[in-house]
Amino acid sequence: MFKTTTLAYTYDGSFEGLLCCVFESYEWKETPLAIHSDGDGQGLLLESKWIETDSVKAGRVLRSIPLKISPEAEELVRLGFWSNVADKEMLLLNFLYLGFTHGRKVMNMLADDTVSALNKAVQQLRREGHHYLGFVRFSVYGPVMAAVIEPRGYILPVIEDHFCDRFQNESFMIYDKTHGMALLHQPGRQAIIPLQEWIPPEPDEAEAAYRRLWQGFYNAIGIKERKNDRLRASLMPKRYWKQLPEMNGNAPALPALPARQGQTASRVKSGQQRKLQ
Amino acid sequence: MMEKLEILTASAKYDVACTSSGASRSGQPGGLGNAVSMGICHSFAADGRCISLLKILMTNGCIYDCAYCVNRKSNPTRRAAFTPEEIANLTMQFYRRNYIEGLFLSSGIMRSPDYTTEQLIAALELLRNVYNFRGYIHVKAIPGADDVLLSRLGLLADRMSVNIELPSQESLNRLAPDKSKQSILKPMGLIKSKITENSSDLVKYKHAPRFAPAGQSTQMIVGATPDTDYQILNLTEGLYKKYGLKRIFYSAYTPVVEDSLLPALDTKPPLLREHRLYQADWLLRFYGFEAKELLDEAAPNFNPLLDPKCSWAINHREQFPVEINRAPYETLLRVPGIGVRSAQRILKARKAGSLDFYALKKLGVVLKRAQFFITCKGKPLEGLKVGEHTLLRSLMSGQELAQFQQPEVEQLSFFDDSYMAALPEAGRAATFRKGG
Numbered sequence: 256m257f258k259t260t261t262l263a264y265t266y267d268g269s270f271e272g273l274l275c276c277v278f279e280s281y282e283w284k285e286t287p288l289a290i291h292s293d294g295d296g297q298g299l300l301l302e303s304k305w306i307e308t309d310s311v312k313a314g315r316v317l318r319s320i321p322l323k324i325s326p327e328a329e330e331l332v333r334l335g336f337w338s339n340v341a342d343k344e345m346l347l348l349n350f351l352y353l354g355f356t357h358g359r360k361v362m363n364m365l366a367d368d369t370v371s372a373l374n375k376a377v378q379q380l381r382r383e384g385h386h387y388l389g390f391v392r393f394s395v396y397g398p399v400m401a402a403v404i405e406p407r408g409y410i411l412p413v414i415e416d417h418f419c420d421r422f423q424n425e426s427f428m429i430y431d432k433t434h435g436m437a438l439l440h441q442p443g444r445q446a447i448i449p450l451q452e453w454i455p456p457e458p459d460e461a462e463a464a465y466r467r468l469w470q471g472f473y474n475a476i477g478i479k480e481r482k483n484d485r486l487r488a489s490l491m492p493k494r495y496w497k498q499l500p501e502m503n504g505n506a507p508a509l510p511a512l513p514a515r516q517g518q519t520a521s522r523v524k525s526g527q528q529r530k531l532q
Numbered sequence: 533m534m535e536k537l538e539i540l541t542a543s544a545k546y547d548v549a550c551t552s553s554g555a556s557r558s559g560q561p562g563g564l565g566n567a568v569s570m571g572i573c574h575s576f577a578a579d580g581r582c583i584s585l586l587k588i589l590m591t592n593g594c595i596y597d598c599a600y601c602v603n604r605k606s607n608p609t610r611r612a613a614f615t616p617e618e619i620a621n622l623t624m625q626f627y628r629r630n631y632i633e634g635l636f637l638s639s640g641i642m643r644s645p646d647y648t649t650e651q652l653i654a655a656l657e658l659l660r661n662v663y664n665f666r667g668y669i670h671v672k673a674i675p676g677a678d679d680v681l682l683s684r685l686g687l688l689a690d691r692m693s694v695n696i697e698l699p700s701q702e703s704l705n706r707l708a709p710d711k712s713k714q715s716i717l718k719p720m721g722l723i724k725s726k727i728t729e730n731s732s733d734l735v736k737y738k739h740a741p742r743f744a745p746a747g748q749s750t751q752m753i754v755g756a757t758p759d760t761d762y763q764i765l766n767l768t769e770g771l772y773k774k775y776g777l778k779r780i781f782y783s784a785y786t787p788v789v790e791d792s793l794l795p796a797l798d799t800k801p802p803l804l805r806e807h808r809l810y811q812a813d814w815l816l817r818f819y820g821f822e823a824k825e826l827l828d829e830a831a832p833n834f835n836p837l838l839d840p841k842c843s844w845a846i847n848h849r850e851q852f853p854v855e856i857n858r859a860p861y862e863t864l865l866r867v868p869g870i871g872v873r874s875a876q877r878i879l880k881a882r883k884a885g886s887l888d889f890y891a892l893k894k895l896g897v898v899l900k901r902a903q904f905f906i907t908c909k910g911k912p913l914e915g916l917k918v919g920e921h922t923l924l925r926s927l928m929s930g931q932e933l934a935q936f937q938q939p940e941v942e943q944l945s946f947f948d949d950s951y952m953a954a955l956p957e958a959g960r961a962a963t964f965r966k967g968g
């Protein structure tokens with residue numbers, strides 16, 4: 256049995272770091288009261304224990320998930336970590352407790368509070384990811400294209416394959432302003448890298464012209480006898496509008512792929528997706 | 533260019549078939565784009581309808597004179613036409629910016645059906661063979677065009693459609709004198725046989741070109757003619773069965789031209805009726821219902837206050853309550869408030885232990901509706917009182933009604949006598965639990 260402590264864990268905010276929190280909890284048979292990442296500034300209220308990220312420990316926890324629970328559970332945990340649900344760390348820890356106790360069966364326990372909360376969080380992330388398959392807006396400048404998004408969850412890995420497959424021949428970037436990360440793609444290679452700030456340049460004439468044509472199309476396609484702002488806002492929530500030219504957003508243009516892509520890519524934060532082909 | 537785009541978009545906007553679902557094709561080096569079978573909405577218009585395709589007409593000039601159509605010969609409106617190059621270029625530019633999932637191309641009939649089809653082929657050939665476009669293309673088959681041309685067109689597109697527009701021959705005679713049921717059904721039959729033929733070719737030769745891999749669809753206008761929901765739904769069912777259609781779209785008639793044969797110009801489009809037809813269509817495709825279970829000649833139209841599944845359930849209370857922990861999937865699907873997803877979750881969660889009402893809520897069951905039709909471990913929801921009014925009030929969706937802003941519905945009280953009488957045997961509903 257685990258003892259409940261008054262301790263909080265603090266970790267570096269990476270996926271591996273969280274797996275180390277799980278390791279710690281099992282090693283000391285203790286359940287923390289909360290888990291904070293060092294960046295969120297909440298760790299001050301409770302006595303907290305710093306959990307060092309250690310890829311060997313993380314690896315052991317990660318490997319045990321498909322083995323002792325199921326491969327789907329591993330995916331659920333990863334996606335849960337990318338979601339922006341409050342207290343996701345404790346949620347994931349609780350889910351793993353359940354999983355290591357009940358095994359494969361946990362995936363069917365849809366009515367359990369923890370399992371259902373995690374499923375909901377993942378569903379939300381997936382829904383947001385799916386939204387962005389449509390709501391990403393590229394600006395084109397010469398041979399490169401770039402887009403800015405401001406998602407709630409960390410959805411770049413969720414949409415990565417879709418866009419890289421779709422635009423195989425293009426050099427493009429999708430910059431996630433919320434999380435300070437960017438998906439970069441050049442024919443034949445792709446990576447998600449940290450990128451703190453990027454301000455899209457002004458559109459050139461051709462780009463501006465196509466945005467106007469798109470706005471013209473958007474305005475012409477609506478049927479005024481059926482106008483329904485409420486329905487539109489529920490299907491395309493206002494938080495997306497800022498980056499949509501048809502909603503008079505300020506979509507970016509003239510992207511500048513950061514120099515030294517090859518090297519930056521190798522600095523991918525641990526726990527974030529790393530993919531270079 | 534801007535003006536052309538606006539004219540040719542405005543003339544295409546009444547076509548509803550704007551989904552990109554059903555085709556799956558990965559990208560390839562040297563090409564641009566892919567197709568995703570689940571469909572992707574790229575934006576939503578001010579009317580709340582999804583935009584996923586660049587939906588345009590090649591030209592809005594037409595030699596025909598269909599009464600309900602903005603593009604009819606006798607309607608004095610601005611005319612424009614795109615060249616195949618313009619269409620291909622615009623599609624590519626919009627696609628790169630991720631504005632769209634592909635192209636929906638239709639056209640008024642210029643010179644002849646054959647000539648029009650040749651122009652459509654020219655635009656699609658440019659896209660596919662010159663620009664290497666691998667995104668989604670939905671093209672309209674022009675009734676009356678030569679089979680050989682239609683076959684070529686189908687090899688370039690993901691989906692083909694021929695619009696039925698009006699649900700009966702009688703209505704067609706009155707409103708679209710240049711068209712006949714035959715001229716619509718013939719290309720539909722051709723497309724179907726091409727798709728079937730093609731799928732056996734695909735077994736034989738791995739690289740046989742695919743004919744309209746996302747299948748065919750059609751559209752019907754609702755409310756321009758006196759046809760009933762029952763007639764429309766029967767036609768729908770027949771089309772799914774006979775022509776293997778993938779989707780049927782319903783379009784609430786929006787008056788665009790003055791015509792003595794049509795509803796007056798200030799008539800509001802019957803959006804709620806359109807919505808009910810989509811709900812019923814869904815029940816046919818995914819819930820195992822048949823048209824004759826939902827409507828009949830005695831009650832040929834959907835009730836505006838209740839969705840078709842609730843109406844059906846109230847009429848068939850001998851089949852309820854359903855025990856959640858034992859009922860098979862097909863039976864669960866017939867319970868109001870349980871959709872495909874929650875039914876699947878119930879099956880899954882049942883394996884981990886028996887379910888109570890609290891658990892159902894977490895699985896996404898809409899208890900407000902389902903509570904009257906189910907038991908958990910043999911017991912109904914505790915404290916549930918089933919009076920005529922609670923039952924009906926719970927089953928009616930005020931939100932849904934409000935969304936369609938139908939003044940004639942909003943004005944009436946939910947418990948207006950005439951509507952109560954129209955509800956399927958509402959009076960007896962109060963006691964069905966006891967009879968259960």
Ligand code: SF4
Nearest residue numbers: 594596598601604640
């Ligand atoms: S053939 Fe088509 S475009 Fe021409 S008038 Fe009839 S519906 Fe309109």
